[in-house]
Amino acid sequence: MKEGRSLSDIFxxxxxxxxxxxxxxxxxxxxxxxxxxxxxxxxxxxxxGYVLGSFQVMMIVYAGGVTLTALITVPNWPFFNxxxxxxxxxxxxxxxxxxxxxxxxxxxGSKK
Amino acid sequence: MHSFVYRxxxxxxxxxxxxxxxxxxxxxxxxxxxxxxxAEIQVMNINxxxxxxxxxxxxxxxxxxxxxxxxxxxWNTKQLFIFVAAxxxxxxxxxxxxxxxxxxxxxxxxxxFWIHTxxxxxxxxQGNNLRGKEFNLTLHWHVMPKTGKMFxxxxxxxxxxxxxxxx
Numbered sequence: 001m002k003e004g005r006s007l008s009d010i011f012x013x014x015x016x017x018x019x020x021x022x023x024x025x026x027x028x029x030x031x032x033x034x035x036x037x038x039x040x041x042x043x044x045x046x047x048x049g050y051v052l053g054s055f056q057v058m059m060i061v062y063a064g065g066v067t068l069t070a071l072i073t074v075p076n077w078p079f080f081n082x083x084x085x086x087x088x089x090x091x092x093x094x095x096x097x098x099x100x101x102x103x104x105x106x107x108x109g110s111k112k
Numbered sequence: 113m114h115s116f117v118y119r120x121x122x123x124x125x126x127x128x129x130x131x132x133x134x135x136x137x138x139x140x141x142x143x144x145x146x147x148x149x150x151a152e153i154q155v156m157n158i159n160x161x162x163x164x165x166x167x168x169x170x171x172x173x174x175x176x177x178x179x180x181x182x183x184x185x186x187w188n189t190k191q192l193f194i195f196v197a198a199x200x201x202x203x204x205x206x207x208x209x210x211x212x213x214x215x216x217x218x219x220x221x222x223x224x225f226w227i228h229t230x231x232x233x234x235x236x237x238q239g240n241n242l243r244g245k246e247f248n249l250t251l252h253w254h255v256m257p258k259t260g261k262m263f264x265x266x267x268x269x270x271x272x273x274x275x276x277x278x279x
Contacts, residue, residue: 027114034123042130050141053187055258062134066127074119 041065139260
């Protein structure tokens with residue numbers, strides 16, 4: 001079991017962010033970061049534009065904020081995968097077969 | 113937020129929604145602004161004042177228009193559309209408004225100006241009521257925003273009148 005786990009660890013280190021290796025905690029974190037960062041960029045952009053009296057400043061600051069948010073929350077960075085789900089190894093699963101509901105169970109001889 | 117494309121879609125949708133809200137707030141911020149424009153129009157000369165073959169009066173005049181409209185500009189102003197209209201009353205119409213001249217002011221620097229010009233558009237009455245008639249000249253402006261609501265207002269200048277006879 002230990003073997004399988006370390007293999008997936010090494011794999012996730014080298015995997016590019018486009019592989020779907022974001023765990024559930026990571027997804028929640030990504031969503032929260034995205035919402036907060038977009039709102040904060042909007043507020044900073046509006047205040048900067050209003051104080052400087054420039055509509056263009058507001059648009060540029062907001063566009064920068066959106067781009068930064070996209071770079072941080074959209075790709076699959078490793079820090080979104082600190083609570084990975086460890087799926088059971090297939091060899092382990094066979095040792096613990098699923099319980100059968102019906103009485104008649106086909107018993108296959110353990111051919112390994 | 114299950115995949116790259118899912119998160120990208122969510123980000124784009126949310127950011128555009130926030131952008132719409134920002135534009136709405138920007139437009140609302142224009143209501144906090146109180147402008148103080150000023151203008152003056154002098155009729156330098158009545159060039160001619162004739163009755164057309166169809167029976168309508170027509171007049172051509174030269175005006176000196178000077179104005180300071182700089183305070184109308186806000187951070188959300190794209191340009192100013194201004195026009196000068198002559199207003200008077202006739203037995204047929206309780207209010208006649210004839211547009212004589214207009215211009216677009218693209219920035220605050222251009223908003224303080226004077227111009228010596230004849231009327232850009234023809235001043236023709238519905239009938240022949242203009243002899244000796246008193247009229248007002250109004251300077252209207254439309255503040256066209258970069259985003260949101262457009263504001264319009266005017267200054268009314270009174271005390272002008274036509275000659276008693278055609279010339």
